[in-house]
Amino acid sequence: MRTAEPLLAPPRVACAHCGLTVPEGLVEEDNPQQFCCSGCRAVWDLIHASGLERYYDLPERREAPVRPSGSAFSEFDHEAFQALYVTRGSGGLSQTELYLEGVHCASCVWLVERVPLAIPGVAFAELDVTRSLVRLGWDPARTTLAAIARYLDALGYRAHPHRGLRTEQLRRAEDRRMLVQIGVAGALAGNVMLVALALYAGWFSGMDAGTSRYFRWVSLALTAPSLLGPGRVFFRGAWVSLRARTLHMDVPVALALGAGFLRGAVNTLRDAGPVYFDGVAALVFLLLVGRFLQHRAQRAATSSAELLLSMAPSSARVREDAGAAPREVPTEAVLPGMLLEVRAGETVAADGVIEQGRTSLDLSLLSGESRPVEAGPGDRVYAATVNRTGTLLIRVDATGEASRLGRLLKEVEAGARRRAPMVKLADRLTAGFVGVVLLLAVLTWAYWTRVNPSHALDNAIALLIVTCPCALALATPLAITVAVGRAAKAGILIKSGEALEALARPGVMFLDKTGTVTEGRTVLAEWVGPEWIKPLVLALEAHSPHPLAAGFRDAWPAVPVPDASGVHSTGGGGVEGSVSGHRVALGSPAFVGARLDRVAPPLPTSGDLTPVWIMVDGRLAARAGFGDPVRAEAPSVLANLRARGMRLRLLSGDAPSVVAAVGARTGFGPADCRGGVSPEEKLAAVEAAVRHEPVVMVGDGVNDAAAIARATVGVALRGGAEASLAAADVYLEAGLAGLLPLVCGAERTLRVIRRNIAFSLLYNVAGATLAVTGIINPLIAAIMMPLSSLTVVLASWRSRTFEGGSA
Amino acid sequence: MSVLYLVVPVALLLVGVALAAFAWAVRRGQFDDLTTPAMRALQDDSEQKPRPR
Numbered sequence: 001m002r003t004a005e006p007l008l009a010p011p012r013v014a015c016a017h018c019g020l021t022v023p024e025g026l027v028e029e030d031n032p033q034q035f036c037c038s039g040c041r042a043v044w045d046l047i048h049a050s051g052l053e054r055y056y057d058l059p060e061r062r063e064a065p066v067r068p069s070g071s072a073f074s075e076f077d078h079e080a081f082q083a084l085y086v087t088r089g090s091g092g093l094s095q096t097e098l099y100l101e102g103v104h105c106a107s108c109v110w111l112v113e114r115v116p117l118a119i120p121g122v123a124f125a126e127l128d129v130t131r132s133l134v135r136l137g138w139d140p141a142r143t144t145l146a147a148i149a150r151y152l153d154a155l156g157y158r159a160h161p162h163r164g165l166r167t168e169q170l171r172r173a174e175d176r177r178m179l180v181q182i183g184v185a186g187a188l189a190g191n192v193m194l195v196a197l198a199l200y201a202g203w204f205s206g207m208d209a210g211t212s213r214y215f216r217w218v219s220l221a222l223t224a225p226s227l228l229g230p231g232r233v234f235f236r237g238a239w240v241s242l243r244a245r246t247l248h249m250d251v252p253v254a255l256a257l258g259a260g261f262l263r264g265a266v267n268t269l270r271d272a273g274p275v276y277f278d279g280v281a282a283l284v285f286l287l288l289v290g291r292f293l294q295h296r297a298q299r300a301a302t303s304s305a306e307l308l309l310s311m312a313p314s315s316a317r318v319r320e321d322a323g324a325a326p327r328e329v330p331t332e333a334v335l336p337g338m339l340l341e342v343r344a345g346e347t348v349a350a351d352g353v354i355e356q357g358r359t360s361l362d363l364s365l366l367s368g369e370s371r372p373v374e375a376g377p378g379d380r381v382y383a384a385t386v387n388r389t390g391t392l393l394i395r396v397d398a399t400g401e402a403s404r405l406g407r408l409l410k411e412v413e414a415g416a417r418r419r420a421p422m423v424k425l426a427d428r429l430t431a432g433f434v435g436v437v438l439l440l441a442v443l444t445w446a447y448w449t450r451v452n453p454s455h456a457l458d459n460a461i462a463l464l465i466v467t468c469p470c471a472l473a474l475a476t477p478l479a480i481t482v483a484v485g486r487a488a489k490a491g492i493l494i495k496s497g498e499a500l501e502a503l504a505r506p507g508v509m510f511l512d513k514t515g516t517v518t519e520g521r522t523v524l525a526e527w528v529g530p531e532w533i534k535p536l537v538l539a540l541e542a543h544s545p546h547p548l549a550a551g552f553r554d555a556w557p558a559v560p561v562p563d564a565s566g567v568h569s570t571g572g573g574g575v576e577g578s579v580s581g582h583r584v585a586l587g588s589p590a591f592v593g594a595r596l597d598r599v600a601p602p603l604p605t606s607g608d609l610t611p612v613w614i615m616v617d618g619r620l621a622a623r624a625g626f627g628d629p630v631r632a633e634a635p636s637v638l639a640n641l642r643a644r645g646m647r648l649r650l651l652s653g654d655a656p657s658v659v660a661a662v663g664a665r666t667g668f669g670p671a672d673c674r675g676g677v678s679p680e681e682k683l684a685a686v687e688a689a690v691r692h693e694p695v696v697m698v699g700d701g702v703n704d705a706a707a708i709a710r711a712t713v714g715v716a717l718r719g720g721a722e723a724s725l726a727a728a729d730v731y732l733e734a735g736l737a738g739l740l741p742l743v744c745g746a747e748r749t750l751r752v753i754r755r756n757i758a759f760s761l762l763y764n765v766a767g768a769t770l771a772v773t774g775i776i777n778p779l780i781a782a783i784m785m786p787l788s789s790l791t792v793v794l795a796s797w798r799s800r801t802f803e804g805g806s807a
Numbered sequence: 808m809s810v811l812y813l814v815v816p817v818a819l820l821l822v823g824v825a826l827a828a829f830a831w832a833v834r835r836g837q838f839d840d841l842t843t844p845a846m847r848a849l850q851d852d853s854e855q856k857p858r859p860r
Contacts, residue, residue, distance in 0.1 A: 106846040113847075128840045176833045183829045187822050211811065218815055 017044045017066065039066030042154055047111075050118040058107045066156035072328065073149040073159065075315035080333035085161045086145065093123050093137045096145065097165055099307050100157040103132040111155055119143050119151060130300075131307060133162060161314050164306045171299060178295065181230035182288050188226040189281040195219045196278035209271075216268045216275055223277040227261055231284040233291075247431040249473045255434070256464050257283060263461045273458050276465050279785055286789055287473055294477035294497060297484040301493040306726070316349040317341040322356060322393060332400075340394045342387045351382050351403040352394040359390040360546065365701040365721040366405070367653045367679075370514045370628040371610055372522065384702050384721060389546060405723070408679055411706040412727045425501055425753060426476040433761075437467050437768075444772045455774060463771035466784065467764045474789055475756030478796035483749040486802035491733035492742050499713045499729035501753075502694045503746035506645035510686060510707065512699035513652035513659055513675075516717055516736060517638075517666055518628040520700070522548070524555035525609055525629060529622020537614060537622075539564040539579040540586060546575075548612060548626055585615040596620055627658075633737045634666050640740050642667070644747075646696075651677055651685060653703050682707040698739065699724055715739070745802040752799040756792045763788045 013022040016033040017040035027034055035041040043066050047055050075081055082094075089095045103112065109127050112134055116125045121142025126135045136148060149159040162168070195215050202212055234257060237250030260276035267273040317326040319339045326341045331349045334340065339355065342348050348361075360372040366384050375381060381394055383405040400406050441460045448456035480497035487494050494500065514520050538561045541549035546569075564584075567577030574587015576595065585595045589611055593599070597618035609625030616622075638648060649672050652659045656675030663673035677685070683706040689695045690712060697704065697711035702721040708714030709727035716728035718735050725731060732738035767784055832838065 109843055109846045127843055129843045129846060130840065172836075172839060175839070176836070179833045179838055180830045183833070184826060187826050191819065191822060214811065214815075218819075222819075 015040050017041070037066065039068050039154075039156060042066070042068065043156065046115065046151075046154060050115060052114055055107065055110060058110060068153045068156060069158050071150075071153065071158075073146040073153070075328045075330045076145040076149050076159075076161070078328075078330050078333055081161065081314075081330040082145075084330075084332060085165060089137060092139065092141070094140045094145070095135070095137045097133050097135050097162040097168075098149065098152075098159040099162050100127075100132050100134055100152065100159055102157050103127065103129060103134075105129075108157070112152065112157060115155060116148050116151055119147060122148060131303060133307075134159075162307070164303070167306075168303065171303075175296070175299070178288075178292050182285070182292055185226050185230040185281070185285040185288050188222050189278075189285040192219045192222045192226075192281040193278050195222070199275075213271055216271075219275065219277040220265060220268045223261060223264070223281050226281045226284050227257060230288055231257060234284075234287070246427070247434055248427055249430050252430060252434050252437065252467075253283070253287060253473055255437075256467075259461050259464045263457070267458075274462070276461070279465055282786060286786075290474040290477045293481045294484075297481040297488075298495060298497060301484055301488055301731075302495045304488070304493055317343075319393070334396060334399050336396050336399060336402075338396045340392075340396055342392045342394060344387060344389055344391065346387055348381050348383055348385050348387060348392075348394065349399075350394075350396045351380070351398040351405075352396040354379050354381060354392055355395050356393040357390045359392055360388050362386040362388050364514045364520055365703075366408075367701075367703050370518065370520070370522070370654050370658065384723075405702060408702050408705065409723055411679065411683065412709045412723055414706075425750070426472060426757065429472070429757060429761075433472070437464065440467075440768055440772065447772075448774065452774075459771060459774050463768055466767035466771050472757060472760040472764075475760055475792050475796070476753050478793060479749055479752040479756055479799065479801070482796050482799060483745060483752075483801040487742070487745055490738075490741060490745075490802050492738050492745070492802065493731040493733070494729065495731070496729045500746045500749045502712045503696065503730075503743055504750035505694055506647075507694035507696065507712070508647045508649060508689050509641065509696040509698065510649045510651045510682075510689075510711070511638075512701060512704045513650055513662055514628060514654055515700040516698055516704075517634050517650065518630050518662060520628060522551055522610075522626050523629055524551045524624055525627040526625030527555075527622070528624075529614065533614060533616060533622045534559045535562050536579045536582060536584045536616065537586060537624075540567060540575045540577055540584055543567040543577070544569050544575050548610075551626055552624075582616050583618065586612060589613050592620070628662075630662060630665055631736050633735075637736055637740050638666050641743060644743060646743070648672065650674065651682055651707075653677055653679070653682075653701075679703040679706055683710055686711050698736075715742070741802065748799070749801045752796060752801060756795055759795070760788060760792060763791075 013027050013034045014020070015022050015036035017035060020036050022034045022036045026036065033044065035044065047053065086094050086096045100112065102108075109129060112127045113125050116122045116136070119138075121139040123137040123139065124135075125137075125148075127133070128135070134152070136145070138145070138148060152159050195218050199207075199212065199215050199219075201207075202215075234250050234254045237248060238254035241248035241251055257280055260280045263273075264275035264277050264280070267275050314330055315328045316331050316334050317340065318329050318334065319326045319341055321339065334350050336350075340349065340352065344359070354375060354377050356377060358374070358376040361375050361381060362372055363369045363382075363385050365386070366382055372388060381387075381392070383399075383403045398404075398406075401410070441463050444463050445456050445460040448459050477497075480500060483500060484494045484497060511517055534556055537552055538556065538559055541552050542561055543564060562580050564577045564579045567575060569575040570587075570591065574585060574591035576583075576585035576587075578584065585592055592613035592615045595615050595618075609627040612624040612626060613620060614622040614624070642648060648668065650659060650663045650666075650668050651674050654675055656673075659673050659675030660670065663670070674685070679702070682704060686695055686697055686707040687710055690710065694712040696713045696715060697707045698715040698717070699705075699708055700717040700721065702723045704716075705721065705723035705727045708716060708724050713730065714724075714728040715730045715732060716724040718731075718733050730742060732742065734741075763784075770780070
């Protein structure tokens with residue numbers, strides 16, 4: 001498996017599994033198969049041992065090194081987990097769906113659907129590539145879910161429980177129901193049109209009265225089920241809207257459908273005058289298709305955002321007592337009174353008190369505070385904080401809804417409930433539209449009763465049908481469907497189409513600071529001191545688990561690290577020891593200040609930085625400042641948004657001095673920055689503003705979630721807390737950089753909607769004129785109606801709303 | 808034209824059959840995922856089953 005490269009370059013060795021170049025140190029001279037990492041070797045062995053070598057003949061394979069997580073997945077077999085996510089199917093089979101990381105092409109389908117079958121007891125594995133979900137069925141007597149998950153993990157697909165399984169099943173049932181209704185409406189409409197074609201042909205070339213009557217009865221028999229079955233939703237929608245005393249698009253639709261059908265039925269019975277069945281049946285079908293498309297596009301965005309929730313940690317380590325070995329249980333099974341072990345880098349799963357261990361905690365998702373907080377025995381910790389340095393033992397005292405996180409989530413729900421429904425542009429126009437059409441219909445009828453009474457009712461109904469806002473009702477859903485689909489390709493997941501309309505209007509936009517405008521991690525931002533001190537600092541920090549130590553190492557990867565001796569650190573204060581014959585201490589100004597030979601002059605530090613002083617041989621030799629850097633794209637993105645007329649406000653839970661400094665760097669006036677804001681105050685700020693104008697809230701933390709839920713449009717960013725993700729209307733995979741395309745795309749979408757609406761109104765005016773003057777006949781009406789819809793469909797499809805999509 | 812009185816009901820009966828088949832396919836979940844089956848079709852080696860280990 002070697003490919004020779006031209007001279008000079010050493011021969012490139014391709015990994016037998018993933019095809020990437022094998023690093024030189026890993027090349028084994030005599031081995032016919034070379035691997036770039038142990039993960040790839042394991043998969044290669046697994047595939048060959050299962051007799052599935054054909055994998056390597058697939059034209060398209062995954063070209064990425066395999067990185068198994070090595071987790072035991074034992075929580076997957078816990079009763080609490082099984083009760084939540086596993087269903088018992090027919091024949092004693094257990095079934096579940098797992099969300100897999102790293103699934104993306106045809107070769108993944110091949111591997112994921114075949115390799116698990118090698119485990120005795122696995123009945124089937126079916127992958128849904130678009131949503132990265134694998135449906136598994138197995139015999140619980142012969143194998144376990146954890147074993148299957150370990151197998152998939154070894155292939156490089158890390159498994160997570162699918163948290164939204166129940167809602168997903170409900171939605172799937174709804175989707176299927178809608179699809180069947182569309183099928184019924186489509187088949188009926190098609191056949192009614194065939195019959196109508198015969199009738200129109202007979203109208204021109206002559207048809208005997210018996211046949212004509214027969215065809216009219218046939219089309220009545222076909223239209224009635226279409227209207228009473230699939231078409232019922234429009235009448236229900238119109239009824240609901242009338243009872244709520246608002247005019248929804250369903251009202252004029254139901255009016256046209258009802259009037260057309262009733263008049264057609266009466267005309268069939270008395271065997272005279274036009275029937276409108278073809279128009280009515282086609283309308284039901286077209287409008288249902290429009291609805292289904294919009295529903296599906298938004299659903300796709302919602303479920304991809306919800307699947308991200310599945311990535312949240314699913315297990316916690318519980319110990320019987322401080323000495324016992326930990327065992328993994330699902331987070332749902334953690335109860336008050338239990339002793340939890342939380343290792344460095346893990347997220348705390350429940351509220352509690354530290355019994356053992358010291359660490360620094362990252363509270364940024366919970367409170368917005370960017371600086372790590374030191375904690376030790378006796379201190380309280382909360383779910384959703386990240387343990388950064390040491391291993392902790394925590395006595396749990398509140399879980400789930402009772403935890404601080406749970407209470408915040410209740411606020412989120414309450415915020416979402418209080419949110420007023422957005423009034424859609426099309427619905428706003430409907431109100432005037434219905435009034436004008438009804439007035440015109442009455443006038444037409446009144447005029448024709450004087451001139452030619454036998455045609456009065458038919459002309460009035462022709463008006464109702466021809467002005468039916470078929471195109472109007474399609475205009476918005478289609479434009480939004482296309483926009484939501486294109487946005488998803490660009491990494492912008494839009495859960496509700498109404499959000500697009502609200503985003504296009506300039507209003508006030510609140511931004512969270514930590515993790516939104518800034519990167520949400522602490523780095524070395526300032527260094528004042530000579531070069532030769534850097535190795536001394538690294539030598540000392542090599543012995544410190546403190547997060548700032550990692551900050552120094554990340555900042556100077558190329559600086560050599562000498563040995564240090566006699567190092568000891570004071571919890572939270574600093575570290576001291578001797579390096580290369582120098583006495584060195586570094587840490588907080590108080591810690592270092594106490595070790596100086598003479599009192600140091602007060603040094604200025606930038607407001608948003610955590611100062612670290614460095615003492616060498618009794619003198620203050622250098623100082624460093626740590627902070628959360630502003631995202632590189634932030635200044636330009638924010639400046640562009642301001643130029644578009646958005647008024648921006650910074651709202652953060654971090655210290656006011658830090659917020660002011662970051663605000664100053666990103667172009668906020670001092671009055672527009674607020675620091676030290678609690679989640680409840682954020683909610684209150686949004687609530688106060690939303691009474692006057694549309695409010696956009698952009699954030700990433702749990703502390704933003706309630707405000708995101710309450711705002712007119714809530715936007716969540718990548719890497720944020722699940723709570724904010726669940727509450728938001730829009731999720732930006734690209735982070736803050738996606739904000740500008742979102743706003744521009746929303747503006748363009750609204751322009752397309754306006755254009756569509758303008759066109760359908762124009763069309764309706766023309767149709768109404770013909771109807772009022774009595775020129776129109778059923779054939780012209782039947783041709784004009786689909787023509788206008790078609791124009792709107794094409795105009796929406798060709799519109800370039802979000803960049804990144806093709807078309 | 809009296810043949811129409813027979814042909815039209817027969818045609819409508821066929822429509823009913825087609826609709827029933829469509830509803831059956833939808834309820835079986837055949838329209839739930841439209842991407843993956845297309846990828847599966849490219850893998851023509853259905854005879855290769857993994858060996859149990």
